[in-house]
Amino acid sequence: MSDRSQLVDKYFRVDNLPHIWCPGCSHGIVTRALTKAIDELDLDPDKIVIVSGIGCSSRAAGYLNFNTLHTTHGRAIAYATGIKLANPELHVIVITGDGDASAIGGNHLIHACRRNIDLTVMIFNNNIYGMTGGQYSPTTPHTALGTTAPYGNIDRPFDLVRLVEGAGATYIARGTAYHTLQLTGYMKKAIAHKGLSVVEAISSCPTYYGRKNRIGDAVGMMQWMKDTFVEKRAYDRLDEEKRIGKVPFGEFVNIQAPEYTAVLAEITKRVEGRL
Amino acid sequence: MSKENLVLRLNRVSCKGCGICVAFCPTKVLKIVEDNKCKIIDLEKCIKCGQCELRCPDYAIYLEEGTDGK
Numbered sequence: 001m002s003d004r005s006q007l008v009d010k011y012f013r014v015d016n017l018p019h020i021w022c023p024g025c026s027h028g029i030v031t032r033a034l035t036k037a038i039d040e041l042d043l044d045p046d047k048i049v050i051v052s053g054i055g056c057s058s059r060a061a062g063y064l065n066f067n068t069l070h071t072t073h074g075r076a077i078a079y080a081t082g083i084k085l086a087n088p089e090l091h092v093i094v095i096t097g098d099g100d101a102s103a104i105g106g107n108h109l110i111h112a113c114r115r116n117i118d119l120t121v122m123i124f125n126n127n128i129y130g131m132t133g134g135q136y137s138p139t140t141p142h143t144a145l146g147t148t149a150p151y152g153n154i155d156r157p158f159d160l161v162r163l164v165e166g167a168g169a170t171y172i173a174r175g176t177a178y179h180t181l182q183l184t185g186y187m188k189k190a191i192a193h194k195g196l197s198v199v200e201a202i203s204s205c206p207t208y209y210g211r212k213n214r215i216g217d218a219v220g221m222m223q224w225m226k227d228t229f230v231e232k233r234a235y236d237r238l239d240e241e242k243r244i245g246k247v248p249f250g251e252f253v254n255i256q257a258p259e260y261t262a263v264l265a266e267i268t269k270r271v272e273g274r275l
Numbered sequence: 276m277s278k279e280n281l282v283l284r285l286n287r288v289s290c291k292g293c294g295i296c297v298a299f300c301p302t303k304v305l306k307i308v309e310d311n312k313c314k315i316i317d318l319e320k321c322i323k324c325g326q327c328e329l330r331c332p333d334y335a336i337y338l339e340e341g342t343d344g345k
Contacts, residue, residue: 003286005337024293028332180329218293
């Protein structure tokens with residue numbers, strides 16, 4: 001008998017477990033939620049490709065038992081675009097972090113959104129560069145502490161949801177590791193969506209972010225998610241002053257638009273017909 | 276799936292002792308003990324809600340079909 005759940009046995013490379021993530025790091029929770037979403041969609045694992053970049057989040061690809069590609073920093077979406085164009089039948093899921101997706105890979109992210117290519121981008125947002133020692137990232141809040149912001153972060157952060165909305169993504173949701181069931185639901189819809197979908201999964205780095213900013217340890221950071229993130233419809237009903245310090249989660253965009261590989265196939269067919 | 280057929284399993288080798296399952300267990304079934312890992316201290320109280328499994332970052336605790344209550 002295995003000493004792991006059926007879900008983990010089915011979708012993880014169990015020989016590589018326990019994983020490298022720190023005690024209480026939410027990345028493990030978010031990764032499990034992704035396998036749950038895939039399981040509930042009943043997709044053929046051979047038709048799934050996980051592409052990751054560099055960073056703590058991107059280690060997930062090594063633990064997942066699908067076709068996986070662990071690529072270069074910030075470039076996961078570029079590799080994923082190539083895979084999708086070569087074989088549009090595949091479900092291509094990008095696992096990336098806040099720094100990987102919005103700093104080093106920021107251009108890949110916005111242009112993939114603009115093209116509306118059928119990729120699913122899961123951004124594990126822990127507000128920090130964890131792997132390299134807690135440097136501030138583009139999602140580190142203004143005034144928050146990082147090893148490279150010892151007196152408080154001067155930068156203002158990206159709101160990833162609004163960023164990808166502006167760039168043209170056609171499915172956008174934000175979930176948290178604490179609100180795991182809802183997160184799984186958004187992941188399911190994102191994977192099933194035809195077009196560029198983004199799920200911002202709020203994760204936690206107790207080692208660097210929580211400790212440095214006195215939010216707390218693993219439990220403290222989960223409590224912080226519980227207290228800070230409010231389901232979008234409830235958030236919308238809050239008075240202006242009650243919204244201070246709260247962040248909405250939920251589904252923000254769910255629209256249909258011409259998908260890149262489908263448009264390309266159509267054009268190819270048309271041009272070939274003329275030859 | 277009926278909850279009656281579910282049992283709570285804990286793989287202490289995988290547990291890193293973060294304490295998330297302990298903090299969010301609604302019926303206080305779990306505890307971090309001397310070796311800094313989770314232990315099932317009161318299985319009788321378990322309502323098999325699965326909150327621990329959902330939020331265990333290390334896949335150490337889970338519900339499984341079975342009857343022996345190991």
